[in-house]
Amino acid sequence: MPQLSNRVKTFTDSVIRRMTRISDEYNAINLSQGFPDFDPPKEILDKLAEVAYKGPHQYSVTFGADNLREALARKQSKAINRQIDSQKEIVVTCGGTEAMMCTMMTICNPGDKVLVFSPFYENYGADAILSGAEPIYIPLVPPDYHFDINLVEKGFKDGAKAIIICNPSNPCGKVFTREELEAIGRLVLKYDVYAVTDEVYEHLVYEPYKHTYMSSLPDMYEHTITCNSLSKTFSITGWRLGYIIAPEEVIDGAKKVHDFLTVGAAAPLQEAAVIGLNFPETYYDGLKKLYTEKRDYFLAGLDRIGLEHNIPQGTYFVLLDIQQFLNLPQFSGYTDLMFCEWMIKEIGVAAVPGSSFFKEDVNNFIRLHFAREKSTLDKALARLEKLKL
Ligand code: GLN
Numbered sequence: 001m002p003q004l005s006n007r008v009k010t011f012t013d014s015v016i017r018r019m020t021r022i023s024d025e026y027n028a029i030n031l032s033q034g035f036p037d038f039d040p041p042k043e044i045l046d047k048l049a050e051v052a053y054k055g056p057h058q059y060s061v062t063f064g065a066d067n068l069r070e071a072l073a074r075k076q077s078k079a080i081n082r083q084i085d086s087q088k089e090i091v092v093t094c095g096g097t098e099a100m101m102c103t104m105m106t107i108c109n110p111g112d113k114v115l116v117f118s119p120f121y122e123n124y125g126a127d128a129i130l131s132g133a134e135p136i137y138i139p140l141v142p143p144d145y146h147f148d149i150n151l152v153e154k155g156f157k158d159g160a161k162a163i164i165i166c167n168p169s170n171p172c173g174k175v176f177t178r179e180e181l182e183a184i185g186r187l188v189l190k191y192d193v194y195a196v197t198d199e200v201y202e203h204l205v206y207e208p209y210k211h212t213y214m215s216s217l218p219d220m221y222e223h224t225i226t227c228n229s230l231s232k233t234f235s236i237t238g239w240r241l242g243y244i245i246a247p248e249e250v251i252d253g254a255k256k257v258h259d260f261l262t263v264g265a266a267a268p269l270q271e272a273a274v275i276g277l278n279f280p281e282t283y284y285d286g287l288k289k290l291y292t293e294k295r296d297y298f299l300a301g302l303d304r305i306g307l308e309h310n311i312p313q314g315t316y317f318v319l320l321d322i323q324q325f326l327n328l329p330q331f332s333g334y335t336d337l338m339f340c341e342w343m344i345k346e347i348g349v350a351a352v353p354g355s356s357f358f359k360e361d362v363n364n365f366i367r368l369h370f371a372r373e374k375s376t377l378d379k380a381l382a383r384l385e386k387l388k389l
Contacts, residue, residue: 011126015356019340023350029372029380032340032350034170034316035237036371041276041283044234048272060267062259064092064243068270071277072243076226080216088248091255092270094262095240096200096229097123100164102261103196103225103244104131106253107162114196115155115163117147119357121170121198136160137359142319143310145174149183156191162225163188165214168201171319171357171367173312175209178217185217194250195220200229200242203284204291205314215245222247232316232371233287234276239269291316291370294377298370301381305388316371319354323364324389336363348383 019032039045056065063069066086073086084090093099100123108114110132116124118137128135136158138151152163163184167176176184188195197214205211215224229242242265244254258264276283295312302309308321322339325331331339336353343366344350354365370377 007129011129014122014126015337016122016352019344019350019352022341022344026344026348028344028348028350029376029383030350031368031370031372031380032352034369034371035231036235037376038235038373040235041279043279044236044272044276047275048268051268051271056267056271058267060264060270062264063255064090064265065267065270065274067274068092068277069243071274072245075277076245080213080221082216082221084245085248089245089251091244091251091258092265093242093244093258094265096198096227096231096242098240098258098262099227099229099242099244100124100196100198101127101130102254102257103227103246104128104133105257105261106250107194107196107225108133112162113155113158113160115152115160116359117165117169118359119169119172119354119362120164120359121166122356124164124166133161139360140169140172140174142172145169145172145310147180149180149187152184153187156187156193160191160193162194162196164196164198166198167214168199168205168211168312168314170198170201170315171317171352171354173310173315173317173319175205175211175313178210178212181212181214182217185214185220185223188223189219193223195224196227197224198227200227200232201315202228203233203287204316205288206292206295206312209313211314225250230273230276233284234273236269236273236276239266239273241265241269241273294370294372294374297374298368298377298381301377302384305381305385307384307387316369317367318370319365319367320351321364322366325387326364336366340366347386349380 016033023030069086069090073084077084104127108131112133114133116135117140136155215221225246231237310319340353351366351368
């Protein structure tokens with residue numbers, strides 16, 4: 001057999017998505033890969049039904065249907081209090097995943113260094129490899145997931161070209177404070193580099209925490225590349241609709257990469273999603289309320305069972321500390337991955353091993369998500385009850 005590229009030998013498939021496949025195989029309740037088990041808003045579904053007959057069914061404009069980009073520009077202009085040009089400063093991608101990959105291919109030359117907070121969403125590792133960049137990891141230290149700003153400065157001093165900030169942060173649920181973002185922003189300006197943000201959980205932020213858009217901070221718009229997606233906001237993870245918002249020069253590059261990577265996101269789905277972006281502000285309040293209830297309900301259930309966990313400030317993920325189990329003789333020699341596999345088979349609940357998010361040698365966390373109907377959360381909690389020591 002002719003050899004495959006060296007590139008594909010340097011990373012594995014996604015552990016998050018692998019856990020979904022194993023979960024399905026054993027018919028477990030899947031709390032691993034984060035996606036809701038409830039429907040998108042009815043108005044969006046009604047529009048999708050209409051679009052099925054009225055179209056469009058052919059390619060949209062490569063960079064995103066005009067009306068979708070206009071709707072995105074309207075929403076984000078309001079959020080950051082700056083007029084965004086829908087033609088020049090936005091490109092619609094196939095999910096947040098392409099937005100991030102496309103961004104990395106647009107800004108990185110092989111060998112360029114990029115700062116990444118750890119724990120990190122596992123795609124960033126593969127994004128770096130595929131774009132030839134070298135990730136430099138900066139620890140977010142549990143239990144409060146703080147970081148040392150001096151390490152950020154050191155990274156830039158050593159030549160890093162960008163910093164990736166997942167805010168709110170998958171998997172640890174950290175919501176970066178305005179002060180933290182300002183401190184990072186000052187360094188981004190000082191070293192004349194890029195802040196690349198992944199803000200797909202922007203609307204899943206729990207009181208009293210607030211989401212701050214990096215691009216809204218003084219002078220930061222010109223240095224920020226915002227990656228986002230409609231997946232979580234409208235419960236449409238399978239639609240694969242994402243976008244990048246950045247200054248024109250960056251978007252010019254990203255448009256070219258996107259054009260040859262995927263040509264464009266699905267035209268009928270873009271058309272239907274516009275409805276969601278025109279929802280009033282109360283939609284986002286409702287979403288926050290819904291997820292706050294789910295978070296509180298699920299965490300209270302974990303507490304009743306006696307499972308140790310963090311309290312996410314945002315996202316729909318919670319990290320469980322499984323050290324108390326790993327200390328038991330029957331789990332001697334177990335990795336967190338082995339524990340997750342055991343949990344799928346014996347408990348019937350799927351989680352993601354924390355080691356797929358941490359660069360450091362951390363083996364005592366597993367990630368669960370609570371984007372589930374209350375009845376599903378009840379079933380999952382009843383099964384997790386069997387973990388009670
Ligand atoms: N962000 C989600 C997670 O971490 C899944 C995203 C994906 O699989 N594309 O589970």
